[in-house]
Amino acid sequence: MAHRRAGGCCCPRAPMNEDNARFCLLAGLILLYLLCGAAIFSALEHPFELRARRLWKQQLENFTQRYRVNLGALHTLLRQYEEANGAGIRVDTLRPRWDFSGAFYFVGTVVSTIGFGMTTPVTIAGKIFLIFYGLIGCAATILFFNLFLERIITMLAYIMRWCHERRLRCAGVESSREESSGEEDSLEGWKPSVYYVMLILGVASVVIACSASTLYSSMENWSYVDSLYFCFVAFSTIGFGDLVSSQRQQYESQEAYRLGNCLFILMGVCCIYSLFNVISIIIKQTLTWIVGKLVCSGRHRLCSCSKSGCRWLCCPCLQKKNRNRLHPHAHLRRKRLKPNTVQPMASHCPAGRHCFRDGSVETVCDSETDAGTVAMGRMLAVVCQER
């Protein structure tokens, strides 16, 4: 692909731009992760599978011999039983599948994309309706989770900022004023670190999972580990369906349990979804770092040239001062920024100082295809600082 060579920009160039490189690297790493995971799971579970097969064969033989049942007829019965399983029938009677509360549980598993599978539509009309229903429902629920993610990060940033303020105030105003320009303790540029947010979300998820597990292990008589496993599988929306809560016909304090089940699953999915997204930010940063290391060996630091026409990864031959010449404001702004921080951006600065008053999250798509917006972002920062 043609790229305009604006004088003296870069030394070695990478063959593809940063976004594509990161995307391909991630795909490669996930594939590797899958292969390793497959090997480990295979080693863990294969022996049990073989044992279970042998056990079943024995049981089948014992049964046919003891009761003198024709094997073929027994197989037919078992096939019919499999069919009945699909309609939700088990040996020990479970709650009805398609009464209103059962159907509500079902549509809940559909829109959240958990999809346990304990209840599935068998009629043609049901399947067609499911496709259209799921299209809108899943989109709306994804929006719900994404909005929740934004809300919770905003709230966390706000709280952490408030704590930080208090700590600063207690420590005394003087010391903070001395170090005010561009230092970490100044509130002007302070944003919470992504690692703190991940820690908080992680602790919240663990708390929710553990409390939910105590509920499930007491009500369903699962072992605690099984309940934790169920919590993880449900909250991550994987939803195998080997263990499903609230399936029996009768529980003590049934209504309370069903309500608790619903609330726990809702909160759990929201928290784990947010946790996944925050972890994915860290993974993205790691990838960017790896891509940088792969492209630029040695002492060149990775940059993306901001000169016109230079749209690729490159390692700057020129030192810092050149970059400053091109973007004095970027340099200024960089002083105030720490890595891994949430960036609030003021729309226009209120009179005087304190542009970054609130702990809201900047969601400016800070990336490459949007020069106009990005320029605006930098401009705003400059305007704020000039006041």
Next chain:
Amino acid sequence: MACRGGSGPINEDNARFLLLALFIIIYLLCGAAVFSALEQPKEREAKERWEQRFEHFSQKYNLSKKDLNNFLRNYEEANVAGIRVDTIRPRWDFTGAFYFVGTVVSTIGFGMTTPATIGGKVFLMFYGLLGCAATILFFNLFLERVITVIAVVLKSCHKHRHKKAALASNGQRVSEGNRAGGNGGERGEDLAGWKPSVYCVMFILGMAAIVVSCSASLMYSAAEGWDYLDSLYFCFVAFSTIGFGDMVSSQRAVYEGHATVAYRLGNFFFILTGVCCIYSLFNVISIVIKQVLNWLLRRLDAPCRCCFPRRGHHPHRHPRRNVVAPGHLHTRRDPSIETDALNESETDNGRRMSGEMISMRDFLAANKVNLAIMQKQLSEMAIGHPRQSSSNSRQNGFSGGVGALGIMNNRLAETSVDR
């Protein structure tokens, strides 16, 4: 909603969140009623049928119900270990385990294979934590790439069409002027700030999803012997990552025509492509739903606007975030401050007392920033869009936006002025 001069008890983001929660609950209730009506008759039928067969069998071979039930319980346990009447492929050989971890990290979770040992379950929790996060990132990056590609393609079509129109209507003089100006956007249409409409992108993604699903269904109905409709149903359930597990592809040990390996590879690629497409489609549809919510919120707010100039805003001076109604697609072009996704309501609460008019200083400040922005944009247009240093996006953990909404922020026409 009562008229309140000032910011009101709930800020806009929270209001939207609660409104969405309410709608989803209503949606669930209606869906439950419809499904219940559709499926309950069949359930009763299936129950009766099974009871008949059970009776018949126990009588024919003179078995007590209890013994037969015990036997069936054993079979249920065997099911958990993946055993069925008709031999299926092994669960936990390497390829089976690969299929399993695939369903885990993509969160599809069919459930045809599940860990039975404690070690497996514990390992799954840690494995899934990292794997699902990485795969969510993968889908989000895919979404970003897809929107970028669509934007580039649509923009070049747009430019092409625009140039043609300019040449046709104005002849020689303007065409020279256009060429000199660099981008073909002199007469009011600023192509530098052009972004594709969410409806266009949704349409394209929808078409792609349909094409992938239909081709995948052909493959599945040929290889698995399912109905075409059942295959479509399976495709939807798998690609949306719901993954019931009532129907699972590629479970047989061997497929006719020595096509086993090819089929397994095809299965893998179709599921991968399908999930990516449908995930992107869901996210784009979610933007449309967000627009609808914003519009609804504005309608609910409308009576208040006439009484009080709430927060002293003139709509066209300081366009509120998320005010683009569905249908007003390309009207917002001016580089307003709110293009940066900011939690405007929070700063406003800090600054404005209830219902006062915009103060002169703020008005000037806003104008100053607007002018500065316009100057900057014009200079950048002249240079030709210098690329933002990526090191910035590396330094700030959240500055690239959180989650899929952050990815789509400022990449579509409707998400540029609002959030």
